[in-house]
Amino acid sequence: xIKSTTVFSAxxxxxxxxxxxxxxxxxxxxxxxxxxxxxxYGAVELNEDKNLIRIRDVSIPxxxxxxxxxxxxxxxxxxxxxxxxxxxxxxxxxxxxxYTLNFIIQEDLQPRVAYTFEISYENEEIVYSTxxxxxxGTLRINRDPVQDCYHKVRFTxxxxxxxxxxxxxxxxxxxxxxxxxxxERVDEPDHVPGTNTMDMELTVRNLLxxxxxxxxxxxxxxxTPPEFWKPEVECxxxxxxxxxxxxxxxxxxxxxxxxxxxxxxxxxxxxxxxxGIGFLGGIRRGILTFSxxxxx
Numbered sequence: 001x002i003k004s005t006t007v008f009s010a011x012x013x014x015x016x017x018x019x020x021x022x023x024x025x026x027x028x029x030x031x032x033x034x035x036x037x038x039x040x041y042g043a044v045e046l047n048e049d050k051n052l053i054r055i056r057d058v059s060i061p062x063x064x065x066x067x068x069x070x071x072x073x074x075x076x077x078x079x080x081x082x083x084x085x086x087x088x089x090x091x092x093x094x095x096x097x098x099y100t101l102n103f104i105i106q107e108d109l110q111p112r113v114a115y116t117f118e119i120s121y122e123n124e125e126i127v128y129s130t131x132x133x134x135x136x137g138t139l140r141i142n143r144d145p146v147q148d149c150y151h152k153v154r155f156t157x158x159x160x161x162x163x164x165x166x167x168x169x170x171x172x173x174x175x176x177x178x179x180x181x182x183x184e185r186v187d188e189p190d191h192v193p194g195t196n197t198m199d200m201e202l203t204v205r206n207l208l209x210x211x212x213x214x215x216x217x218x219x220x221x222x223x224t225p226p227e228f229w230k231p232e233v234e235c236x237x238x239x240x241x242x243x244x245x246x247x248x249x250x251x252x253x254x255x256x257x258x259x260x261x262x263x264x265x266x267x268x269x270x271x272x273x274x275x276g277i278g279f280l281g282g283i284r285r286g287i288l289t290f291s292x293x294x295x296x
Contacts, residue, residue, distance in 0.1 A: 133282035163255035171244035181211035251282035
C-alpha cells in the first residue's frame with residue numbers, strides 16, 4: 001500500500017492529474033458548476049502511453065445518457081508551429097454514472113512544443129486552448145549515498161525554464177508501507193535566479209517532517225522553526241535506507257496555480273479555455289531514489 005499524507009497528493013496527483021474510472025481509463029474529473037459552452041480538462045503528460053483530454057457540454061445534465069449531444073462538433077489537436085494535426089480517438093467514459101467524452105491523443109507529444117486543442121460547433125463558434133509541454137529536466141543531488149540523516153543535501157532540477165516549475169514529494173518505507181509527503185515545510189524547490197534550475201537544501205530528517213509532521217501545538221508549534229521540528233517517525237524507525245523524491249514538472253500554463261492549492265474553482269476560472277471553462281496543461285513526472293549510510 002502507498003500512503004500520501006498531504007494536500008499535494010490528494011489534490012494534485014488525484015483530482016487534477018488522473019482519476020481512474022470504472023473501465024480503467026484515466027480522466028480529469030472536477031465537477032463543474034459554472035455555466036458555459038464546453039468544459040475542457042487535461043493534464044497531458046510527456047512519456048505517457050495514453051493521454052486523455054476530456055470535454056463536456058455543460059448544458060447537458062451529468063446523468064444524461066451517453067448518446068445525448070456531441071453530434072455536431074468537430075474536435076482537433078494541432079501543433080502550433082507547423083499546423084500539423086495530431087491524431088485523436090474519442091471514447092465515452094462512465095464515471096460513477098456521469099458520462100464524459102474523452103479524446104485519446106494517439107501519439108507522443110514533444111517537449112517545449114505548443115499545441116492547440118479546438119472544438120468547433122454550431123454557428124462556427126470555437127472553444128480552444130493552447131498549451132505547451134514542459135522541457136525534459138533531470139534531478140540530481142550533491143551526495144549519494146548520504147552520510148546520515150543530519151547531513152544537508154542539495155537537490156537540483158536542471159532545465160526548468162520559468163515559468164515552468166516543479167513540485168516535489170518525499171517518500172520512505174515504514175511499517176511495510178511507503179509513505180509520502182509534499183516537500184514544503186523546511187524548504188521547497190525554488191528557481192535559482194539567472195538560471196534554468198530549481199533547487200532545495202535540507203536533511204533527510206527534514207524530509208521526515210514533511211512525511212510525518214508532529215502535532216500542531218507540540219513540536220509543530222508556530223513559534224518553532226520547522227527545521228527543528230521532531231518528526232513522528234525518526235530515521236532509525238524506517239524499514240530501510242532508501243529515500244524517494246518524486247516530482248511533477250509543470251508546463252508554463254500552470255504558472256497561475258503555483259501559489260495555490262489547485263482547488264476546482266481555480267481550474268474553472270483559469271481563463272485558459274477560450275469561450276469555455278476548464279484547464280489544459282502539460283506535465284512531466286520523475287522520481288529519484290537515493291540511500292542513507294547511517295539511519296541512527
